[in-house]
Amino acid sequence: xxxxxxxxxxxxxxxxxxxxxxxxxxxxxxxxxxxxxxxxxxxxxxxxxxxxxxxxxxxxxxxxxxxxxxxxxxxxxxxxxxxxxxxxxxxxxxxxxxxxxxxxxxxxxxxxxxxxxxxxxxxxxxxxxxxxxxxxxxxxxxxxxxxxxxxxxxxxxxxxxxxxxxxxxxxxxxxxxxxxxxxxxxxxxxxxxxxxxxxxxxxxxxxxxxxxxxxxxxxxxxxxxxxxxxxxxxxxxxxxxxxxxxxxxxxxxxxxxxxxxxxxxxxxxxxxxxxxxxxxxxxxxxxxxxxxxxxxxxxxxxxxxxxxxxxxxxxxxxxxxxxxxxxxxxxxxxxxxxxxxxxxxxxxxxxxxxxxxxxxxxxxx
Numbered sequence: 001x002x003x004x005x006x007x008x009x010x011x012x013x014x015x016x017x018x019x020x021x022x023x024x025x026x027x028x029x030x031x032x033x034x035x036x037x038x039x040x041x042x043x044x045x046x047x048x049x050x051x052x053x054x055x056x057x058x059x060x061x062x063x064x065x066x067x068x069x070x071x072x073x074x075x076x077x078x079x080x081x082x083x084x085x086x087x088x089x090x091x092x093x094x095x096x097x098x099x100x101x102x103x104x105x106x107x108x109x110x111x112x113x114x115x116x117x118x119x120x121x122x123x124x125x126x127x128x129x130x131x132x133x134x135x136x137x138x139x140x141x142x143x144x145x146x147x148x149x150x151x152x153x154x155x156x157x158x159x160x161x162x163x164x165x166x167x168x169x170x171x172x173x174x175x176x177x178x179x180x181x182x183x184x185x186x187x188x189x190x191x192x193x194x195x196x197x198x199x200x201x202x203x204x205x206x207x208x209x210x211x212x213x214x215x216x217x218x219x220x221x222x223x224x225x226x227x228x229x230x231x232x233x234x235x236x237x238x239x240x241x242x243x244x245x246x247x248x249x250x251x252x253x254x255x256x257x258x259x260x261x262x263x264x265x266x267x268x269x270x271x272x273x274x275x276x277x278x279x280x281x282x283x284x285x286x287x288x289x290x291x292x293x294x295x296x297x298x299x300x301x302x303x304x305x306x307x308x309x310x311x312x313x314x315x316x317x318x319x320x321x322x323x324x325x326x327x328x329x330x331x332x333x334x335x336x337x338x339x340x341x342x343x344x345x346x347x348x349x350x351x352x353x354x355x356x357x358x359x360x361x362x363x364x365x
Contacts, residue, residue: 045304047072048104049083050095052111054221056083059276060247060269061292065110065133068296072304075297079304092117100125106303108296109133112179118142129308131299133292134179137312144312145295147179149269150358151349152288152322153186153243156267158345159324160187160241161194161202162338163265163285170205170239172216172230174246178360180217183245183269183288185209185358193345193354205234206242209358218249227252235264241285243267254280265330272325285334287325291315314364318350 047069051062069081084095092114099107100121109118112134119138122130131143160169171187173180184207191204206216216234218226227249234242235256240263244250250268254277257264268277268287277284295313302309315321324342327334348354 044078044080045105046080046082046103047106047108047300047303048099048102049081049108049110050092050099050114051083051085052113052221053086053088054248055085058221058248059251060221060271061133061290062110063276064271064290064292065108065296067293069300071293071297072300076301076304079300089113093120096121100128105129106131106300106308108299112177113175129303143299143309145292145299146312146362147290147315147322148356148362148364149183149288149290149322150186150189150356150361151317152290152324153183154190154193154349154356155324155342155346156243156286156288157187157190157204158194159190159286159334159338159342160243160267161191161200162341163334164202164241166238166240167201168203168205168238169241170234171243171245172206172218172234174218174221174249176215176217180245181207181212181215182358182360182362183243184215185360186288186356187243189357203238205237205239218246220249221247223249224252224255228256231256231264235260241265241267243269243288245269251277251280254283257283272328274325274328282329284328285330286327289323289325291321295321314362316364317346319364
């Protein structure tokens with residue numbers, strides 16, 4: 001096995017273009033022939049994915065992770081790909097064991113909630129290659145994909161503070177776990193930095209890095225009704241720019257923005273919202289992206305060539321593993337001065353002159 005600590009990234013715009021191309025119909029029978037794409041010639045390498053709850057079309061981490069499989073397949077047709085959905089955390093271990101029994105070349109688990117399950121199954125199968133999204137390595141045979149989205153979230157917070165008209169912005173999460181709160185930390189810090197630089201007092205609702213017990217969560221990545229209710233509550237308290245970090249539950253924020261008739265705008269996460277949730281594009285100032293697609297693609301391509309990566313990858317602003325998506329329909333509405341400031345803030349985070357203080361921050365190896 002070959003140690004690779006950093007996989008080649010692409011720009012966020014490229015990732016979202018790949019996601020858009022991958023949003024067609026998915027196979028229903030994912031565990032049989034309907035869930036695999038057959039290789040064409042030569043020995044096939046089988047890449048298997050165990051999804052978290054929310055399905056393969058969750059507009060978030062499941063979908064963008066599986067898009068990496070699809071892109072690897074497009075580049076190397078001998079790779080066979082499949083996925084297995086999880087309906088609850090009770091499915092994690094059975095699904096992982098089922099993929100081991102299938103003889104997969106590698107098994108990619110999506111989501112930090114699966115860490116304990118991956119540790120259990122990986123340690124019981126030390127010769128099987130695994131990888132996990134949003135978790136550190138649970139065992140020696142697990143490759144870790146992690147993202148320091150506090151950096152991208154910082155830009156999102158600075159942007160929100162620069163675009164608010166009420167002086168109040170907000171963020172809320174799906175479930176209170178580090179892969180969610182790291183975004184929220186960055187958002188909160190970005191607003192504080194804006195206030196420091198501008199002498200303003202923009203307020204953040206829903207999260208305070210110094211008081212994490214007081215955060216706002218839907219306790220679900222799927223409950224769009226809860227997402228809408230939380231968003232409407234924050235908007236009722238004055239927030240006019242809100243960043244949900246909640247997968248499909250975040251679509252409830254889109255519904256709330258639509259109902260608000262233009263008084264509420266959003267910042268999406270993981271993917272470019274104008275690609276993955278295009279029905280609400282007119283409300284997305286931008287999105288804080290997580291480059292899952294390209295990193296997963298590179299991992300699978302390397303594994304298929306017999307050089308299965310070990311160790312891990314940390315996505316940062318510097319390697320384009322996180323960042324801001326285009327402003328899309330807001331491009332003419334975001335002041336040129338604010339765009340320039342965002343570039344300067346990005347450069348400051350990369351060179352270390354702007355410090356990220358998030359307790360969930362992940363250091364690149």
